[in-house]
Amino acid sequence: MHQIWILCRREINAFFDSLIAYIMLIVFLGLSGVFTWLFGGGDIFFVGQASLGSFFGIAFWTLFFFIPAITMRMVAEEENTGTLELLVTKPISNFQIIAGKWLAAWLLVLIALAFTFPYYLTVANLGPIDHGATFSGYLALALLSGVYTSIGMFASSLTNNQIVAFILSLFIAFFFQLLFGQLATILPASLAGIVEFLSLNQHYHTMSRGVIDLSSLVYLLSLIFLGFLLATASLQRRAWR
Amino acid sequence: MSITVSNLTKTYGSQKAIDNISFEVKTGEILGFLGPNGAGKSTTMKIITCFLKPTSGNVTLNGYSIHDHSRSIRRRIGYLPENTPLYTDMPIVDYLTLSAELQEVPRQQVRARVREMIDMCGLGPERHKNIGELSKGYRQRVGLAQALIHDPEVLILDEPTTGLDPNQIVEIRSLIKEIGQKKTVMLSSHILKEVEATCDRILIINRGELVADGSTEELRRRAKGADQLLIQIRTEDPGTKEALLGLASVADVRPAEKGSNSWMVDARPEHDPREDIFKLCVKKGWILTEMTPIESSLEDIFRELTEN
Numbered sequence: 001m002h003q004i005w006i007l008c009r010r011e012i013n014a015f016f017d018s019l020i021a022y023i024m025l026i027v028f029l030g031l032s033g034v035f036t037w038l039f040g041g042g043d044i045f046f047v048g049q050a051s052l053g054s055f056f057g058i059a060f061w062t063l064f065f066f067i068p069a070i071t072m073r074m075v076a077e078e079e080n081t082g083t084l085e086l087l088v089t090k091p092i093s094n095f096q097i098i099a100g101k102w103l104a105a106w107l108l109v110l111i112a113l114a115f116t117f118p119y120y121l122t123v124a125n126l127g128p129i130d131h132g133a134t135f136s137g138y139l140a141l142a143l144l145s146g147v148y149t150s151i152g153m154f155a156s157s158l159t160n161n162q163i164v165a166f167i168l169s170l171f172i173a174f175f176f177q178l179l180f181g182q183l184a185t186i187l188p189a190s191l192a193g194i195v196e197f198l199s200l201n202q203h204y205h206t207m208s209r210g211v212i213d214l215s216s217l218v219y220l221l222s223l224i225f226l227g228f229l230l231a232t233a234s235l236q237r238r239a240w241r
Numbered sequence: 242m243s244i245t246v247s248n249l250t251k252t253y254g255s256q257k258a259i260d261n262i263s264f265e266v267k268t269g270e271i272l273g274f275l276g277p278n279g280a281g282k283s284t285t286m287k288i289i290t291c292f293l294k295p296t297s298g299n300v301t302l303n304g305y306s307i308h309d310h311s312r313s314i315r316r317r318i319g320y321l322p323e324n325t326p327l328y329t330d331m332p333i334v335d336y337l338t339l340s341a342e343l344q345e346v347p348r349q350q351v352r353a354r355v356r357e358m359i360d361m362c363g364l365g366p367e368r369h370k371n372i373g374e375l376s377k378g379y380r381q382r383v384g385l386a387q388a389l390i391h392d393p394e395v396l397i398l399d400e401p402t403t404g405l406d407p408n409q410i411v412e413i414r415s416l417i418k419e420i421g422q423k424k425t426v427m428l429s430s431h432i433l434k435e436v437e438a439t440c441d442r443i444l445i446i447n448r449g450e451l452v453a454d455g456s457t458e459e460l461r462r463r464a465k466g467a468d469q470l471l472i473q474i475r476t477e478d479p480g481t482k483e484a485l486l487g488l489a490s491v492a493d494v495r496p497a498e499k500g501s502n503s504w505m506v507d508a509r510p511e512h513d514p515r516e517d518i519f520k521l522c523v524k525k526g527w528i529l530t531e532m533t534p535i536e537s538s539l540e541d542i543f544r545e546l547t548e549n
Contacts, residue, residue, distance in 0.1 A: 010331075010339050082324060083328055086327070088291075089318070090340070092343055241293070
């Protein structure tokens with residue numbers, strides 16, 4: 001556990017020492033802010049009720065693009081520059097390396113999400129907001145970010161090229177984001193139920209409306225863990241080349 | 242802590258990087274690992290440090306096997322990989338602190354160890370710079386500092402002096418020698434002088450196979466060819482060469498490059514011509530100004546063993 005935290009701290013420092021963290025925060029908050037407050041049509045003022053629903057709808061997409069941009073370098077860069085050799089020959093397990101880096105990326109996303117807290121305060125001032133639904137929405141965002149971070153870590157561990165890692169993780173995430181949902185509409189009913197369940201879209205939308213389903217929680221957590229295992233295995237593979 | 246390598250083989254695809262290598266390194270020994278580029282030096286070191294898994298064979302450190310006790314081994318090894326890959330975005334002190342923490346140096350000792358390493362490796366004047374801003378030589382020192390930070394029992398250095406200037410090379414060498422008194426050190430190089438200057442024992446590897454193992458003297462003794470002498474004589478006598486050739490213990494005499502009346506003298510096997518030459522000079526009234534035994538250099542041995 002200690003090793004994970006040491007590595008996580010180093011990665012977070014690396015984010016804030018370079019411009020990555022600041023660019024990420026500014027662009028994420030900027031885009032989400034514009035679409036949530038100023039875009040018209042779907043924005044908060046148009047909905048006619050005190051709800052962060054439109055923000056949750058937008059963050060679903062902004063995070064989909066931003067998280068791969070954060071995670072793409074995490075393993076790929078180390079492999080490319082050779083620093084991975086020094087890291088894995090220290091007394092730290094491959095799982096700990098993945099976990100430490102995952103935690104750092106996830107915490108950065110959580111920091112970005114924390115900066116949207118003023119949205120909540122503002123809307124709560126405008127009218128009677130559903131506190132439960134807001135909490136559940138944020139929980140859904142945190143879990144969703146976890147899943148995308150996991151996918152991103154796995155993609156990054158597969159290659160030593162950051163661009164490839166970025167595109168790969170978008171590609172994998174796109175299945176969960178959209179394709180499974182689309183697939184469900186064209187498959188026979190028996191299969192459709194299963195594929196529909198795989199789609200993150202559905203889980204996310206029920207949660208952001210305030211319904212926390214145990215099966216959703218279990219599904220999201222197991223996706224995160226699956227990403228961990230795959231990334232660890234992919235890191236392990238390197239020793240056998 | 243001793244290293245035992247037994248029947249180690251590593252294949253990349255169909256290519257054998259190392260082929261059934263076995264050797265042992267004892268505590269307090271500095272082992273030089275020599276070989277031309279691509280001979281399998283780095284691969285062997287990567288296997289010992291648990292970065293790569295061997296195709297077959299085993300490495301044990303005091304009974305800890307790389308297959309079963311990888312973490313215990315990594316905790317006891319200090320490793321400097323080839324080309325010194327470091328986090329270029331980190332300041333030296335932060336990087337060394339990170340290394341110390343990852344190597345499980347007790348928290349209250351981390352600061353002291355980092356300071357000690359900075360002094361020991363001569364990083365003082367650059368201590369506040371980012372690693373990316375350092376010259377190659379200083380990066381190498383940072384690499385060495387991170388390898389030593391947890392006071393490891395075994396030190397594995399892959400080409401530790403590449404890219405250093407002559408002064409730095411001398412410093413690093415003496416540092417390694419000092420460390421090697423108490424610890425097991427294994428260093429690789431393709432520079433023979435370096436290995437000769439620092440190592441107690443030399444392993445020569447070529448195309449994945451061990452071709453020689455022994456101290457510098459032993460290897461030299463194994464090399465072919467009899468002793469050579471470089472002599473210089475001050476005299477006006479034109480018949481020096483013939484007179485020298487007339488000695489029973491001398492096989493051949495060639496003019497040396499050095500100047501007038503300097504000769505390279507090949508001795509006959511099992512003979513020592515030094516006494517004869519001296520007596521000859523006394524008899525003829527020549528002044529002997531130089532007589533140097535030329536040892537067959539490690540370069541010759543190396544070339545002989547690794548060519549064809």
